[in-house]
Amino acid sequence: MFREMRRKNQLLTKEEAEKILENGTSGTLALLGDEGYPYCVPISYVYNNGRIYFHSAKSGHKIDAVKSYDKASFCVIDKDDVKPQEYTTYFRSVIAFGRIHVIDDKDELISALSLLGERYNPGHPSDCIAEINKFINNVCVLCLDIEHMTGKAARELIKKP
Ligand SMILES: Cc1cc2nc3c(=O)[nH]c(=O)nc-3n(C[C@H](O)[C@H](O)[C@H](O)COP(=O)(O)OP(=O)(O)OC[C@H]3O[C@@H](n4cnc5c(N)ncnc54)[C@H](O)[C@@H]3O)c2cc1C
Secondary structure, three states: OOOOOOOHHHEOOHHHHHHHHHHOOOEEEEEEOHHHOEEEEEEOOEEEOOEEEEEEEOOOHHHHHHHHOOEEEEEEEEEEEEEHHHOEEEEEEEEEEEEEEEOOOHHHHHHHHHHHHHHHOOOOHHHHHHHHHHHOOOEEEEEEEEEEEEEEEOHHHOOOO
16 A cells, blocks of 8 residues: 555665664654644664664653653665755665554564664663663653655665666
């Protein structure tokens, strides 16, 4: 049911789209918010094997939205190189669609937090575990299971075969 990209020559490969998710440090998580208003919230994340993990407080608009409706999308902009004289931008981005849920299982929660810790402070596993132990009771982790993902780039950035 997911749409195909109209400009197929701008479609990135799955590997290129994954690279964007791996390199990015934040994106916008789109949820169905209050009264049907889309809630698009900027957030840090880590991508792992077809899933995207986010950490969050246990309450708020985002958590309420996730709990009431599990379909979500997540967008990361990798490049936005504005070319004033060309009235365009040389862009590269990815959008992932999927189902999002709060992780309840404690072992899964710790392993997702460890992935987030390693992504943002690589090479310090014991510091990361100490941080997790400090905040484990106040933090919540969301998991987006990706069902469909597309990467797109301006024509100028597409590698010619
Ligand atoms: C680059 C970046 C990375 C971030 N990383 C994380 C992260 O990893 N985890 C995390 O929990 N939060 C992160 N944040 C903060 C995040 O954007 C939210 O502010 C936060 O998660 C609280 O969301 P909430 O829905 O619970 O807030 P609530 O306070 O419940 O939201 C209520 C209202 O406040 C407004 N609001 C909330 N957040 C923002 C915002 N960022 N900008 C403008 N208005 C806002 C909206 O109108 C919203 O409806 C990050 C923000 C940025 C910019």
